[in-house]
Amino acid sequence: MSAAGTAMGEIVFEGVSHDFGDERVLEDVSLVLRERRVGIVGANGSGKSTLARMINGLVTPTVGRVVVDGLDVSRRGREVRRRVGFVFTNADNQIVMPTVREDVAFTLRRHRLEKADAAARVDAVLERFGLTDLADRPAHRLSGGQKQLLAIAAVLVAEPAIVVADEPTTLLDARNARRIAATFEALDERLIVVSHHLELLEDFDRVIVMEGGRVVADDVPGIALEAYRALIA
Amino acid sequence: MIGVLHPGTSLVHRTPALVKLALLAVVVTATAFIGSLAWLAATSALVVLLFAAARVPVRVALRQVVPILWVLAFAVPLQVLFGGWEAAAVMAVRLLIAVALAALYTLTTPVSATLDAMQVLLRPFRRWIDADRVGLALALTIRCVPLLADLVREVMEARKARGAEGSLLALAVPVIVRALRTAEHLGEALTARGFDD
Ligand SMILES: Nc1ncnc2c1ncn2[C@@H]1O[C@H](COP(=O)(O)OP(=O)(O)O)[C@@H](O)[C@H]1O
Ligand SMILES: [Mg+2]
Numbered sequence: 001m002s003a004a005g006t007a008m009g010e011i012v013f014e015g016v017s018h019d020f021g022d023e024r025v026l027e028d029v030s031l032v033l034r035e036r037r038v039g040i041v042g043a044n045g046s047g048k049s050t051l052a053r054m055i056n057g058l059v060t061p062t063v064g065r066v067v068v069d070g071l072d073v074s075r076r077g078r079e080v081r082r083r084v085g086f087v088f089t090n091a092d093n094q095i096v097m098p099t100v101r102e103d104v105a106f107t108l109r110r111h112r113l114e115k116a117d118a119a120a121r122v123d124a125v126l127e128r129f130g131l132t133d134l135a136d137r138p139a140h141r142l143s144g145g146q147k148q149l150l151a152i153a154a155v156l157v158a159e160p161a162i163v164v165a166d167e168p169t170t171l172l173d174a175r176n177a178r179r180i181a182a183t184f185e186a187l188d189e190r191l192i193v194v195s196h197h198l199e200l201l202e203d204f205d206r207v208i209v210m211e212g213g214r215v216v217a218d219d220v221p222g223i224a225l226e227a228y229r230a231l232i233a
Numbered sequence: 234m235i236g237v238l239h240p241g242t243s244l245v246h247r248t249p250a251l252v253k254l255a256l257l258a259v260v261v262t263a264t265a266f267i268g269s270l271a272w273l274a275a276t277s278a279l280v281v282l283l284f285a286a287a288r289v290p291v292r293v294a295l296r297q298v299v300p301i302l303w304v305l306a307f308a309v310p311l312q313v314l315f316g317g318w319e320a321a322a323v324m325a326v327r328l329l330i331a332v333a334l335a336a337l338y339t340l341t342t343p344v345s346a347t348l349d350a351m352q353v354l355l356r357p358f359r360r361w362i363d364a365d366r367v368g369l370a371l372a373l374t375i376r377c378v379p380l381l382a383d384l385v386r387e388v389m390e391a392r393k394a395r396g397a398e399g400s401l402l403a404l405a406v407p408v409i410v411r412a413l414r415t416a417e418h419l420g421e422a423l424t425a426r427g428f429d430d
Contacts, residue, residue, distance in 0.1 A: 155426075
């Protein structure tokens with residue numbers, strides 16, 4: 001237990017509300033996430049991205065607090081971000097370096113590793129995601145699915161304990177969406193995934209349903225996804 | 234174009250980025266001052282040899298040099314008018330040499346190697362300049378070229394689809410709005426990747 005009263009391995013939302021200007025987009029959300037794989041679903045504008053971004057402090061709560069591994073994200077954002085990787089919807093916004101290998105290596109520039117260690121980690125992660133043959137290709141000319149694989153690789157090379165993904169398959173065609181979904185299913189890391197791809201969430205451990213900035217269902221996928229389907233029917 | 238790597242294992246590829254940068258600076262400076270026919274001919278030959286040694290296909294090499302030909306198409310006639318044929322030719326060759334050498338550098342040097350080289354160059358100034366930041370700025374600048382090119386192409390298509398081809402407003406507004414939004418997203422992604430100080 002940490003001083004904050006929350007345990008390692010826990011993601012805790014305590015009475016969290018969030019305003020953008022005078023629009024309240026999250027209303028009194030309280031959650032304790034311990035499961036390995038948690039899905040978040042909800043209509044556009046229901047507050048999913050805001051909720052997801054709070055887990056690594058990209059957005060901080062207006063009211064209440066978010067605590068990850070005992071660290072308050074509003075005050076210890078940088079430490080939290082070292083544990084929590086984030087995969088965005090549009091991989092184009094995440095790619096910084098010209099080639100695939102360089103972009104993955106870019107993540108490690110701030111880690112001050114030995115050159116050989118860094119290179120070994122980059123090679124291992126490229127291999128893991130089947131990007132070895134594309135390593136020297138211009139990153140911005142990859143297909144959408146390959147770009148998203150690159151984005152995932154560039155996050156995982158830092159070895160985060162938790163990976164948050166905000167609609168990682170939304171911009172992809174059906175085949176690439178399935179491929180990326182399969183990639184997420186195969187990850188051993190703890191996952192928090194916002195998605196409209198409901199099959200992906202079916203064998204998750206827990207699914208949270210958002211509506212108008214509130215949590216309206218929170219259960220095992222069978223029940224939560226049923227509630228969501230009823231909500232949008 | 235900037236940021237295009239032509240991977241390889243030639244001597245040109247393997248030469249450290251710092252050495253290449255130094256040679257580039259020396260040759261380009263010398264060419265700017267020495268206008269003799271012998272020097273220009275020798276340097277031109279050297280450039281061709283280096284491209285061959287790096288095994289850059291002619292097509293790729295030409296693509297690097299073509300943009301400057303447009304500049305020359307304007308500059309040479311002016312120079313002929315004001316300085317005569319000889320001066321115009323010398324200027325054109327000088328420019329071609331500089332552009333070709335710079336292109337050869339980017340074709341054979343990964344951006345990350347340039348960033349590392351800059352870190353070394355900036356080390357004496359580390360009390361005043363954060364080399365990581367300068368490197369990041371450079372990487373982002375290079376990243377912006379394809380990003381902006383894609384953006385302009387998409388917006389031009391959308392403009393055409395709406396039948397507003399001629400409208401400068403229909404080009405400028407979406408491009409600026411989307412460029413700003415992209416910058417915001419890129420900033421957020423950088424924060425998420427740990428570049429947040
Ligand atoms: N940066 C922002 N500034 C202002 N309003 C925002 C911002 N981000 C999101 N919003 C608003 O907050 C609400 C919830 O957005 P978001 O969390 O992105 O929902 P979702 O991801 O479920 O679509 C929306 O009404 C959206 O317009
Ligand atoms: Mg969203």
